[in-house]
Amino acid sequence: MASAGPSPGTHAGESEPRSTGASTDQPSYGFPAGFWRALERRRPPGFGRRPLWRSPLRGPWLTSMFGAALLVSLPLVIITGLLDYIAYGPRFGQAIPANVGWLHLPYFDWPTRPAWLFRLTEGLHVLLGIVLIPVVLAKLWSVVPKLFVWPPARSLAQVVERLSLVLLVGGILFELVTGVLNIQYDYVFRFNFYPAHYFGAWVFIGALVVHVAVKLPTMVRALRSRSLRAELRTGLADTRPEPADASGLVAADPTPPTLSRRGVLALVGGGSLLLAALSVGQTIDGVPRRAAVLLPRGRSYGDGPNDFQVNKTAAAAGLRSSDLGSGWRLSLTGGPRPVELDRAALLAMSQHTAELPIACVEGWSTTQIWTGVRLADLATLAGVPTPGAAHVRSVQVGGFNQTTLQRNQALDPDALLALRVNGADLSPNHGYPARIIVPALPGVHNTKWVKSIEFRSA
Amino acid sequence: MRRILARWTAFYGANPLHLLALLACLALAGYAALLVSSDPLAVRMLLWFLAALIGHDLVLFPLYALADRSLSGLLSRLPRARTATRPTVSPLNYLRIPALGSGLLLLVFLPGIVRQGAVTYLDATGLTQEPFLARWLLLTGTMFGVSAVLYAIRLGAARRTGPRPAD
Numbered sequence: 001m002a003s004a005g006p007s008p009g010t011h012a013g014e015s016e017p018r019s020t021g022a023s024t025d026q027p028s029y030g031f032p033a034g035f036w037r038a039l040e041r042r043r044p045p046g047f048g049r050r051p052l053w054r055s056p057l058r059g060p061w062l063t064s065m066f067g068a069a070l071l072v073s074l075p076l077v078i079i080t081g082l083l084d085y086i087a088y089g090p091r092f093g094q095a096i097p098a099n100v101g102w103l104h105l106p107y108f109d110w111p112t113r114p115a116w117l118f119r120l121t122e123g124l125h126v127l128l129g130i131v132l133i134p135v136v137l138a139k140l141w142s143v144v145p146k147l148f149v150w151p152p153a154r155s156l157a158q159v160v161e162r163l164s165l166v167l168l169v170g171g172i173l174f175e176l177v178t179g180v181l182n183i184q185y186d187y188v189f190r191f192n193f194y195p196a197h198y199f200g201a202w203v204f205i206g207a208l209v210v211h212v213a214v215k216l217p218t219m220v221r222a223l224r225s226r227s228l229r230a231e232l233r234t235g236l237a238d239t240r241p242e243p244a245d246a247s248g249l250v251a252a253d254p255t256p257p258t259l260s261r262r263g264v265l266a267l268v269g270g271g272s273l274l275l276a277a278l279s280v281g282q283t284i285d286g287v288p289r290r291a292a293v294l295l296p297r298g299r300s301y302g303d304g305p306n307d308f309q310v311n312k313t314a315a316a317a318g319l320r321s322s323d324l325g326s327g328w329r330l331s332l333t334g335g336p337r338p339v340e341l342d343r344a345a346l347l348a349m350s351q352h353t354a355e356l357p358i359a360c361v362e363g364w365s366t367t368q369i370w371t372g373v374r375l376a377d378l379a380t381l382a383g384v385p386t387p388g389a390a391h392v393r394s395v396q397v398g399g400f401n402q403t404t405l406q407r408n409q410a411l412d413p414d415a416l417l418a419l420r421v422n423g424a425d426l427s428p429n430h431g432y433p434a435r436i437i438v439p440a441l442p443g444v445h446n447t448k449w450v451k452s453i454e455f456r457s458a
Numbered sequence: 459m460r461r462i463l464a465r466w467t468a469f470y471g472a473n474p475l476h477l478l479a480l481l482a483c484l485a486l487a488g489y490a491a492l493l494v495s496s497d498p499l500a501v502r503m504l505l506w507f508l509a510a511l512i513g514h515d516l517v518l519f520p521l522y523a524l525a526d527r528s529l530s531g532l533l534s535r536l537p538r539a540r541t542a543t544r545p546t547v548s549p550l551n552y553l554r555i556p557a558l559g560s561g562l563l564l565l566v567f568l569p570g571i572v573r574q575g576a577v578t579y580l581d582a583t584g585l586t587q588e589p590f591l592a593r594w595l596l597l598t599g600t601m602f603g604v605s606a607v608l609y610a611i612r613l614g615a616a617r618r619t620g621p622r623p624a625d
Contacts, residue, residue, distance in 0.1 A: 030471030101493050133566060140514060147515055155471020160480045166511065167487050173510035180566055185582050186575030189506055191499035199494040200507065206486035210479045258530065258550055267555065271562050278563070293593045294567040296583050309583070316581030429584060 030155025040151040048150025056254035057264055058142055059242030060222035061231075063249060065265065066139035067219050071212060073132055078205060080125035084361065085198065086110055087118050087442050092389070092404040094445070096194035103202045112412040115439035119359035122442070123283035126363025129179050130279045134271030136172055138264075142249065149248055161214065164207050171204025183282075183362045184296060218247075236260045282364040297364035305422035306430055308366050311443060314428040317396040319449060321428075324395065328433050330417075334455035335383025343433045346419060349373045349381075354414040360443035370437045372418035375410050379455045386411070388458035392436055395449040403445040407458065409438045417450060522561070529553060547616050552609040556601035563594055 029036040046052075087110045088095035111117060153159045175197060182193045189196070226242070239260040244250045259267070281292030292298025301307035314324075330346065332339040352374050359365030379387050390410040394401040409415060415438040419426065426432040431448030438446060466474055494500050533550050569575050570590035579587055 028468075031469045097493075097497075099493065099496075101489065103490060103493065130566065134562060141519065144515070144519055156469075157471030157476055160477065160484075164480050164483050167483065169514075170507050170511040173514050174507045177506070177510050181569060181575075184567070184569040184575065185578040186569035187578055188569075188574055189502070191502045191506075192497065195494050195497050196503045196506075199490040200503070202490040203487045203507075206483040206490075210483040213479055214476065258548070263551075267558070270555075271559065274559060274562070275566060278567075293597070294563065294570055294590055296570070296579065296585075299583070299585055299589075301585075311582055313581060313584040315584075 028154070030157060036151060036154045040154070043150045047148050051253045052148070053145040053251050054253060054255045055251055056239070056241040056257045057259065057261055058145065059250045060218070060245065060247045061226045061242055062261060062264065063139065063142040063247075064219040064222035065228075066135055066142060066268070067215070068223060069135050070132065070139060071219075073128055073135075074208065077125055077128045077132065078201065080121040080128075081201060083121045084118070084125060084442070087121065087440075088445070089404060089406065092406075094404055096192070097198055100198065103199070109406050109408055110440065112408055112415070112439040112441070115414065116357050116359075117440040118442055119283065119357045119365040119440075122359050122361060122363055123365055126179070126183060127276065127279055127283065129176065131272045131276045133176060133180075133275060134268050136176065138268040140169065146248055164210055167203050168207035168211050171200060171207055174200045175204055183364075185362075222247075231261045231265075234260055234262060236263065283359070285366055295364075297362070305424035306427035308368055308430075309364060310429045311360050311362075312400075312448075314449070317394075317401075317449070318398065319395060319428070324428060324433055324449060328395075328451075330434060330450060331452045332378055332382035332455070333452065334387065334457065337383075339382055343419065346373055346417070346434065350377060351419075352414075352416060354416060354437075354439075356414060356437055356439055358437065358443050358446055365443075369422050370416055370418040371420040371423075372416040372434065372437070374413065375405070375415045375417060375436075375438075375453070376413070378417060378453060379410060382453070382455050384455035384457055386458060387455035389456045391454040391456065392447045392450055393452045393454075394447045395451045400444050401447070403436070403447050405436075405438060405441075405445075409441060410455070412439055414439050417453075525557075526554065529557075547609070547612045549609060552605045552612075556598070556605045559601045560594075560598040563597060567594065 082105045085095050085100075086105055086107060089110065090098075090100070090104065091107055114120075153162060178189065178193060178197045178200065181188065182197070187193070236257060236259065239257040241254045242250050244252070277291055278294055278298075279292060281288040281290065282295050282297040289298055290300070297309050299309075301309070326342075328343065330341045332341070350373070351371055353369060353371045355367060355369050357365050357367045375390065376385075379385055379390070386407075387410055388407050390405040392403050392405065405415075416436070417434050418431070418437045419434055421430060426435060431450070434450045435448040436446045436450060463474070470477060491500075491504075494503065497503070530550055533548065564571060567590065570579075570587045571594045573587045573590075576587060579585070
């Protein structure tokens with residue numbers, strides 16, 4: 001794809017900085033040349049006035065530094081995001097959106113090992129997404145003169161490329177806005193977050209791939225134009241603008257610098273570090289947790305056995321104490337005849353303890369010590385010792401009240417119907433009387449307030 | 459072949475591969491839009507997509523650029539009489555950097571700070587968003603405070619090393 005770069009010297013190089021002193025060059029026009037010339041003469045006020053842009057730091061090298069940082073990190077955000085879609089089990093119809101056509105990674109059975117796999121992919125997706133916000137903003141700041149350049153195009157090629165930039169910039173901003181609102185439970189946009197974020201990502205991915213293909217040669221050339229090591233040794237007093245070129249980024253009439261180039265890099269990096277310090281505690285227990293002071297999952301719930309992060313309270317799930325009291329029964333189906341168990345019968349079965357993380361799509365996670373009955377033992381009891389899948393239902397009414405577990409998830413030795421956590425009975429908010437906990441399973445599929453499990457034969 | 463390519467390039471403005479790659483990108487976006495179009499609120503999603511773009515390019519960027527230009531303009535117009543005989547260190551970055559930090563936190567953590575989505579927040583966590591505004595103000599105060607201390611140190615150091623030409 002890298003060969004798709006613009007051919008040399010054909011249009012007054014938006015991306016061809018090889019001709020210095022662009023003002024002396026006669027710009028060339030694609031078809032229809034008369035139209036582009038006429039457009040160029042009809043400049044609306046405020047457009048194409050290069051004196052408007054006066055920062056002495058804007059230039060292809062600085063833009064390429066931000067571009068390179070995003071080029072390295074954005075693929076990680078994209079891959080982890082697409083992996084998380086697979087983690088939800090799209091083949092059981094329980095990933096949202098359900099119909100994604102061809103827009104997905106190849107489907108595979110989400111593994112249960114390592115147990116922190118989903119914690120890693122989801123945590124990385126959300127954390128990196130947050131940390132990249134200053135870099136994205138800096139990248140957009142560095143190229144903003146191009147938004148107001150006049151004429152906006154001199155050829156059809158530039159028109160199509162600008163259209164793709166709408167998808168690129170709109171795409172990244174849309175993904176950041178919806179993601180940042182979602183992790184804070186602010187659904188001000190009112191549409192369903194999942195399809196919006198998922199399909200928005202694909203719009204962005206396509207635009208990103210093409211943007212990289214078109215601009216990669218420009219970026220490499222710009223990065224080679226200055227030495228990073230030398231820039232890191234250059235203080236404010238010696239900071240000069242980058243040489244004027246055809247990129248249109250370098251100010252025609254720059255003001256004296258108030259920050260060095262290394263200062264700007266430090267400022268953007270510092271912004272990212274600040275956000276990282278305030279966000280990493282969403283996924284790491286202990287001291288970092290307390291630093292996540294502005295996010296929902298940095299909050300302290302106290303230090304009791306059940307005092308860890310809740311995702312949906314029993315009250316919000318519409319549960320009454322009568323639903324979860326002595327009348328509660330677990331029914332196991334799928335075998336020759338249904339089996340009903342009360343909580344005492346479950347506690348009388350062989351108990352297994354496992355230290356497992358619970359990780360949610362909002363990017364937070366925590367590790368706790370869970371005790372309960374192995375799902376494999378329940379499958380044997382139900383008369384389906386090697387199930388192909390297990391369908392779990394909750395007492396809860398409404399969304400996310402059921403889930404289908406793959407064979408490997410139902411039969412993992414640490415896959416539990418948990419009755420206790422950290423040595424105490426589960427609290428109602430954590431799924432009393434019984435909840436699912438399976439290694440590397442997305443949090444919302446670790447169904448709480450379980451009422452039935454159907455073991456489906458292979 | 460070469461002449462055909464040259465004529466194409468003169469017509470279109472770039473290599474044919476440029477057009478193919480961009481058409482692939484637009485087609486992918488169209489396919490994603492088609493898949494999401496069955497969603498009852500698809501139009502709303504499109505509006506938010508455009509609003510994100512306009513909100514950054516025509517609202518957020520002009521606002522912070524204007525604020526920065528006003529700040530540096532204001533500082534350059536401060537009367538110099540009092541400082542003419544003293545060493546000066548521009549306070550610009552000592553104001554700009556904590557302001558940027560505070561603004562960044564406000565931008566990213568706005569929902570908690572202004573208590574937007576209080577009902578879903580309560581349902582999800584069992585807690586309220588009550589502490590966030592105070593915490594953001596404390597963080598903002600800390601950043602400006604640290605900046606003030608650093609400025610005082612710089613100013614003190616500049617005075618000890620004697621006057622330098624005002625910038």
